[in-house]
Amino acid sequence: MKNKIILALLSAFLLWLGWPPVPYSAPVLFVAFVPLLVAIEQVIRSHENNKGRQVFWLSFLTGFVWNTASIYWVYNAMNAYLPGYISLLIALIPFTLAPLLMATAFRLYYQLRKKKSIVYSFVGLVSFWLSYEFLHQSWDLAFPWMTLGNGFANFHQLVQWYSITGVYGGSLWIWMVNILLFLLIWQKMNKIEAIPNLRLWIITLLVVTIPTVLSLVQYNTFEEHSNPSEIVVVQPNIDPYQKFGRITPEEQLKTLIALSEKVAKPNTEFFIWPETAISAQQGINEDEFRSQTAYSRIITFLDKYKNGNVLSGIESYRVYNAQKTPTARKWSANTYVDAFNAAVLVDQSSKLQFYHKSKLVPGVEQMPFSDALAFMKPLFAHFGGTTGGYGSQEEPSVFYAASGIGAAPVICYESIWGDYVAEYARQGAQFIAIVTNDGWWGNTSGKDQHLQYAKLRAIENRRWVARSANTGISGFINQRGDIVQKTTWWQPDALTQEINLNEELTFYTKHGDLLIYIVLVSSLFSLLLIIIPKRK
Structure with a gap:
């Protein structure tokens, strides 16, 4: 058993080595699962008990x-404001939940091997794995950070075809190569040739080289259509742990405007400010925002820019006469309030556009499985906590400037969801504006991974990404996924860039994660093969 544990740990090391932010290391993922597959095959072919x-x-x-x-920074973020043992307990949720789902996929693979050939079983394994990845971006405990296809974010030149398949195409590619290499190595180790080695080598080379060559050709020949727009992104570098009590909302706004003016041009059309950049001690009532001093100062600032718009994160709320949403909390005898992690578009007209973050962080911004855990709401309320978390909206909405330009206001964590971001483009967004605050994680690989994942959204939709991070890394990403400009970590700064707007829709933008629905059918069929009794 000791040798099998070493092989399992070797796979873990290779997966970590091939993961962002290590540059150009993604090809390691093509061999990363091979040691684990060898260990599992040894278990299956042994005479030991409890193989499953x-x-x-x-x-x-x-x-x-x-x-x-890879995501050790989750503990780092928690430990900054919670006792160490509590931080560790909370961090164990993302540390263990995905591995449990991964292990379940392998356990189902073992059950399938007892009834079907290794080829059928590997089809089942890949289907179960991709189904786990889909589940882990869809349920209340969603955290698709470690979806295998994200691993190519550090070598995006190899996956320009994500504009067709999205990241699940990358997950499938990694698994196909790993399985083929495992078969070659296993046959070599055991001096057998159940499948002709020459045939396996040819198939392996084709599976590796065809997507690679197609991607490199596409990368080197891709040209953006000229449709320029001048954009500014701002990084105020305000420590999120010291925000309240150390700096007032007025001082924060003053910093944002000063940084914007430092690089702005007369033809600047969008100023992108980070998550929660506009705030107040009790939040900002969306219905009364026009009467706020912050709104007046923004309008005065925009007077210098004929077509200027401010797209900013905002801490906002709405007041209702009744509990109109499950997340609304009782404010007084006859009123309820919904709090939002939101974005707002301010221009020189009287019109205001708000977007409420939809993909909320489990446990931090929303209560997972709130219906099933409804009995705990009085307990949360008694201790002054939230009974439902932040409010949200079900679908993304595009911000339109008076000039007709459509911008996708993507808030922080939402940038990990490929199909969700694609919905913005389907609705008319011509570029992607990510507003985030990565300072919670400190100077860890979390901020770098988050930046690199944005490259995949650019490729999938062939849209520029303008990224404004409070204390993370701000910058611009072109339609090929290249980082054209970026700021330094933990430095206040602002960047300006002429980007190309795009209205064309890629195959992925039009159809989303079509691949995963094929995989789900395959998973269902594989489960039926496990459940249906084998004929004697």
């Missing part, structure tokens, strides 16, 4: 070590 349990825990070990090494 061994398969589960070996794959869990690989997933746990890989996840923990």
Whole structure:
């Protein structure tokens, strides 16, 4: 068993080595699962008891070590404002949840191997894995940070075809190569040739080289259509842990305007400010925002720019006469209030556009499975906490400037969802504006991973990304996924860039994660093969 554990740990190390932000290391992912597959095959072919349990825990070990090494910053963020043991307990949720789902996929693979050939079983394994990735971006505990296809964010030149498949195409590619290499190595180790080695080598080379060559050709020949717009992104570098009590909302706004003016041009059309850049001690009532001093100062600032718009994160709320949403909290005898992590578009007209963040962070911004855990609401309310978390909206909405330019206001965590961001483009967004605050994680790989994942959204939709991070890394990403400009970590700064707006829709933008629906059908069929009794 010791040798199998070493193989499982070797897979974890290779997965970590191939993961962002290590530059150009993504090809390591093509061999990363091979040691684990060898260990599991040894278990399957052994005469030991509890084989299914061994398969589960070996794959869990690989997933746990890989996840923990890659997203250790989750603990770093929690530990900054919670006691160490509480931070560790909370961090164990993302550290262990995805590995448990990964291990379940391998356990189902083992059950399928008992009834079907290895080829059928590998189809089942890949289907189960991609189904786990889809589940982990869809349920109340969603955290698709470690979707395998994200691993190519540090080598985006190889996956220009994400404009067709999205990141699930990358997950499928990684698994196909790993399985083919495993078959070659296993046959070599055991001196067998169930499948002719020459045929396997040819198939492996084709599976690796065809997508690579197609992508490199597409990368080197891709040309953006000229449709220029001048954009400014601002990074005020305000420590999120010291925001209240150390700097007033008025001082924060003054900093944002000063940084904007430093690089602005007369033809600047959008000023992108980060998540929660506009705030007040109790939040800002959306219905009364025009009467706020902050609004007046923004309008005065925009007087210098004929077509100027401010797209900013904002801490806002709305007041209702009744509980119109599940997340609304009682404010007084006859009123309820909904709090939002939101974005707002301010221009020189009297019109205001708001967007309420939809993809909320489980446990931090929303209560997972709130219906099932409704019995806990009185307990949360008694201790002064939230009974439902932040309010949200079900679908994205595009901000339109008076000039007709459509911008996608993507707030922080939402930038990990490919199909969700694509919906903005389907609605008419011509570029993607990511407003975020990555300072919670400190100077860790979390901020770098978040930046690099944005490159995949640019490729999928062939849209420029303008990224404004409070204390993270701000910058611009072109339609090929190249980072054209970026700021330095933990430095107040502002950048200006002429980007090209795009109205054309890629195959992925039009159809979204079409691949995953094929995979879900395959998973269902594989489950039926497991459940249906085998004929004697």
